[in-house]
Every structure is written in C-alpha cells, then in structure tokens.
Amino acid sequence: MSVIEAPSIVDLKQQLADCLRMLEKCDVIDYNGHCSTRIADDRILINIGSCQRTLATVDDICTIDMEGNLIEGRAKPPLEFHLHTGIYRARADVRAIVHAHPRWSTFLTMVGQPYLPVYAQGSIIYPVPLLDNVNSINNIAIADRLAATLGTGSAALMKSHGAVTVGRDIVEAFVLAVYMEENAMRQHMALQIGKPYEFSPGECKAAKEKLWTESLFQRTWDHYRAKLGDAGMHAPQPVAATISS
Ligand SMILES: [Zn+2]
Numbered sequence: 001m002s003v004i005e006a007p008s009i010v011d012l013k014q015q016l017a018d019c020l021r022m023l024e025k026c027d028v029i030d031y032n033g034h035c036s037t038r039i040a041d042d043r044i045l046i047n048i049g050s051c052q053r054t055l056a057t058v059d060d061i062c063t064i065d066m067e068g069n070l071i072e073g074r075a076k077p078p079l080e081f082h083l084h085t086g087i088y089r090a091r092a093d094v095r096a097i098v099h100a101h102p103r104w105s106t107f108l109t110m111v112g113q114p115y116l117p118v119y120a121q122g123s124i125i126y127p128v129p130l131l132d133n134v135n136s137i138n139n140i141a142i143a144d145r146l147a148a149t150l151g152t153g154s155a156a157l158m159k160s161h162g163a164v165t166v167g168r169d170i171v172e173a174f175v176l177a178v179y180m181e182e183n184a185m186r187q188h189m190a191l192q193i194g195k196p197y198e199f200s201p202g203e204c205k206a207a208k209e210k211l212w213t214e215s216l217f218q219r220t221w222d223h224y225r226a227k228l229g230d231a232g233m234h235a236p237q238p239v240a241a242t243i244s245s
Helices: 010-023 081-090 101-111 140-150 170-193 199-212 214-225
Strands: 034-040 043-047 060-065 070-071 096-100 155-158 160-166
Touching: 010 034, 010 043, 010 060, 010 096, 010 170, 034 081, 034 170, 043 081, 060 170, 081 096, 081 140, 081 160, 096 170, 101 155, 101 160, 101 170, 140 155, 140 160, 155 170, 160 170, 170 214
Parallel strands: none
Antiparallel strands: 034 043, 034 096, 043 060, 060 070, 096 160, 155 160
C-alpha cells in the first residue's frame, strides 16, 4: 500500500507562491490578493502583504498566529489577514483560503446581480452568499460577519470588493476561485445578449457530484501551473494536506 506523505512546510509555501502567480496570470488577482494555508490550530502560512504577486517565491510566505502576529518571515501579512483568521476560527474543516478582488465576480455585486450557476464548474459552489458591506476585512468584527456570511459554504462575495474561496487544501481553494470568476464572466457576458440559463438545483447537484473530485481539481491546478512556464523549478505535488491540528 502506498503512503501519501503530508507536504512539508516548504512545499506548502511553494504551493502558496505558485497559487499567487497562477491567480495573477489568469487575472483573478492583481498586485493585491492573498492566499493562506492552516498548518496548526494557531498557525497559518500566508503571503506577506508587500510581495510582488507575479514573482512570488517561498520567501514571500510568512507564518502568523491567529492574532496576526508574525512568527516567522521577512515581512508582515496583509492588513486583511483577519479575513483568513476569522474563517479559520469559524471553520475547523477549512485548511486553505484564497481572497481576491476579481473583476467579473465583483461586477455582479456592484449592481445587485446575484451570482447564478451558468456553467457546470461554476455551479458546484452555488449558492454564493454576499457580504453586504464594502469595507476591507481588516478587523475581527467584519471578519466574523464574513465568516457568518460564508456559513458552511465554499465561496462568498463581498459587495464592490471581492471574493473568497475556501478548501481542504490550496489546490481546492485556488480551483474554486478560478471557477467562480469564470462563471461570473460568462454570466456577465451572457447578460449582454439575453437572459442566461440558470442551472436547476438538480443540475447543480449532479455537476457537483461529477466535478468535485480531487483528480479534476488537480488537473485544473496542473493546467494553470504549466502556464507559469517554469516546470523545471521546484514543483511539489500538491497532495491534500493531512497535517494534524
Ligand atoms: Zn480585499
């Protein structure tokens, strides 16, 4: 029987750095945006706020505690670290988080247009709740509101601000972020020429059963990972994190 070992801390940092670069490459983030992985009850890895997302490396990932104190790393986390710690506090099952300010998803929130499931991959996170507040998630109170808005789901939107996705590992959180933005773009474009077809609850359920698999998520990650064009560099297999808390 083969044994899949949990990724090391350096592997997890590399995944986060890759995740940032992939998100930037596919226009989900720009010079802002952050992603994190929980490595213990009171420790998370997160990119530093000041890093250049296009060139992110393991040196751009720091370790903080749940109060945002820097435990290890060369610079501070983003001011919105509260978004991450708030969700981790509320959700023991969440091991990774992506926060972005993506255009298409945010357009929907600007005009009160609810996120609709208009293509299969985008339907697996439906429904996507909305935090009806435009402020940054930079304090405990607003972070708790966001966590409550997210509930037990995997994605949420923030009015005229951005999006958050969560997962069992960074592969999952990344893939859901990409799916959500693609769905929002398709919904927006379809609205220009008519009323987009909305997947029924049964179609959403069927899509989730078919598409929510580790192998398909891995394939999506690998698709975007290959676009970085540096396959020869250190590239750990992003296996599901099994670090005990
Ligand atoms: Zn933000």
